[in-house]
Amino acid sequence: MHRFIVVGGGAGGLELATRLGDRYGKARRGREPRASVTLVDRYPTHIWKPLLHEVAAGSMDPFTQELEYAAQARWHGFEFQQGELTGLDRAGKRIRLGAVLDEDGAELIPPREIEYDTLVLAIGSTTHFFGVPGAAENSIALDTVAQAERFRKRLIAACMRAEHQAPEPLPEGVAASDEPRVQIAIIGAGATGVELSAELRNTAQVLSVYGLHKLDPSRDVGIALIEAGPTILPALPERVSSATADLLKKLGVRILTSERVTEVGPGVVRTASGKAVRADLTVWAAGITAPPVLSQLDGLPVNKLGQLIVRRTLQTETDDNIFAFGDCAACEWPGHERGVPPRAQAAHQEAAFLLRALGNVLEGQALPEFTYRDFGSLVSLGHFSAVGNLMGGLIGGSMLIEGLFARFMYMSLYRLHIAALHGYARMVLDTFAHWLRRTTLPRVKLH
Template identity: 55%
Template sequence: MHRIVIVGGGAGGLELATRLGNKLGKAGRAHVTLVDRCAVHVWKPLLHEVAAGSLDTHAHEIAYAAHSHWNGFAFVHGEMTGLDRESRRVKIGPTFESEDRDAEVLPSRDLEYDTLVLALGSRTHFFGVPGAEEHAIALDTLEQAEHLRKRLLRVCLRKHAQGTGEADEAVDIAIIGGGATGVELAAELRRMEHTLKQFRLLSGSPRSAMRITLLERGDRVLPALPRRVSDTTRAILEKMSISVRVSTSVTSVRPDSVEVAGGAAIAADITIWAAGIKAPAVLASLEGLTVNHVNQVKVTRSLQSETDGNIFALGDCASCAWTADVLVPPRAQAAHQQAMFLCKALSARIEGRAVGAFTYKDHGSLVSLGSPTAVGSVAGITSTGKFFVEGFVAKLMYAALYRKHLMAVSGLRRTVFGIAAHGLGRLLAPRVKLH
């Protein structure tokens, strides 16, 4: 059978593997394999909620091994380390028992393919800022989000136990980057603060126990979205007592502070970096594949590599033209559309037909600012093609995006049961995970 290997089980990769497994794998028309370095999938746009403790990861994670069994594809646990294009083999590195790499569980392996799909997503781009990679916490993976949550709890407990006054007990948090991740995290942390006060893990003073500063190099937050969304978002954040500083460039990150252009230092017990992304470095090391300055694979309109027609790329790791001068943005909706296109395209490829060309449609963007608030612009029928939404309606639409992702990979029945189980679980537990 035709061998399709998909590397990366993010929003696009998992959806593509699920669709192909059900369409081709179960029918015996192709052997579909998904490769990922993690054992479970959590939708990346939810990681800010994991970091704030407001999302139960066990209720929202999808185990690749079980999901592959139910949906007609195979799962290989491991990290891609190289590629032999001549013999069509993907090189998979060893799997270890822990992050310390002290005990090897699985050795290095090779996977043969006829069609390879790269869906490795993106990683944080620190732009060479001194101290950023060492002292700032990123939000690329579930492990990083959990690390940030536990670090926040430890700092809050220490400050509350050792502080002698309101000034000593306040926790200083600096978030670098005013894009969707930084904005949503800032709002979610303010929501986390209320629960920590309720359970006496923070000072119950009317003053904010968390001093949150959001730093953005551009002249407004959410620079990729319409100005009205940016202005409304900033007003809501400032109403939450979040300090928003735009046109502010970070020059260095220290263990207890962030230095900005001009020499000023901002105190920070915790620094979070959400300022930019780039594709994984392994893509730049693959011989014969053309990548851009942020390691994204350059692809044609059919999502095929410019240098190898047997290799496709989608999502954040693909450099795909939208218009003559604009690339398809690194958003979950783009990965979803590309997964749907590739499901049809790879089926046609197996049958010897043309794969066609991908066309991206921008359906707008929504940003969550904590319950029950959200803002954004979505596709509409106005003269500009978009309309502005905020408040409860926007929050419902934002929640629907995640439900849509779940239905794409898990089906309607599992999604409905999952929502019901999650709702019952929230009645029996605090709003924020406290351990």
């Protein structure tokens, strides 16, 4: 059988492995499976990455939303192998995986190699610190559930500490006037930074209601959103950026634009203009880059961000048997200066395209070319609202949306992801179960 290996169990990779397994990995009516499908990921569970800001704010319990890769593989006709991609042998058509360790550092699974006929790389992206001194050491990124949970626990601890202990001396250069008891600095005003800032305002209020602190949520818990560019949400239209900024200001979020961060120290963020922003907690959401392993993969070309350069067929430039998509791939977008953007909707479209294209590989037919369609962008402002723009053939242009309708549209994106993995019937049941849990649990994870 033809051996498909998909490396990376993010939104696109897991969807592709699931649909390949359903179509080619299962025996049907006495016929043998047409292909073996293997999904590789360094973690045992999947969570939709756009939800990590909700995990960090405590408004989502990750353990109720995680999906076990092994279970998904059993249900959908593919195999799961846990391990981190460490190397590639193109001549022998093998990938190398690192050892899997337990929490105490003991080896669970040794390093190993897996052979493939067609390899698909979808290992996503990682946080880009741009070489800023102290950024990696003194701020928290939101790439994984563990990082998001770490931030949430530190936030609760900071609020409790501020209530019961005397204020610590302010860092050098920070003015004492109107300083909140707890200050959170979010560096980067893209979608993640903006969504987290709004979600945290709701978290501060809920923690106060449940008695975890008696601070004034709007006065004593400060949120500073720091952006190097002139506007927040720089990748979106200006009217979306302006509408979002107005909503954030109403929530009491302090917005600092045109402020390039030059240093992140313990308890302080310094900018090129000379500002010093006190920060009990610092989140770095200023950019992404491709995982370093991609630049070490046996001659596969990468761009300056470390992304694999792919053709319109999503094949790498130097190897027809290796495909790449999602955040780790740089694909041309005809008619636009930049390539296909690193968004969940792009990964979804590419996964659907590759399902057809890999079918052509099995049949020995020519491959089609991928064309990205931008349906707009939505930004969640937590419990309060959402804002975004819709665009495409249905409306003949671009339309600004906000409020409850935008919030409903944003929530439906995750439900569509669930439907792609489980089908619409199970998605409806999952939605109902999620609503039922929310009626018996606090709106914020308190422990």
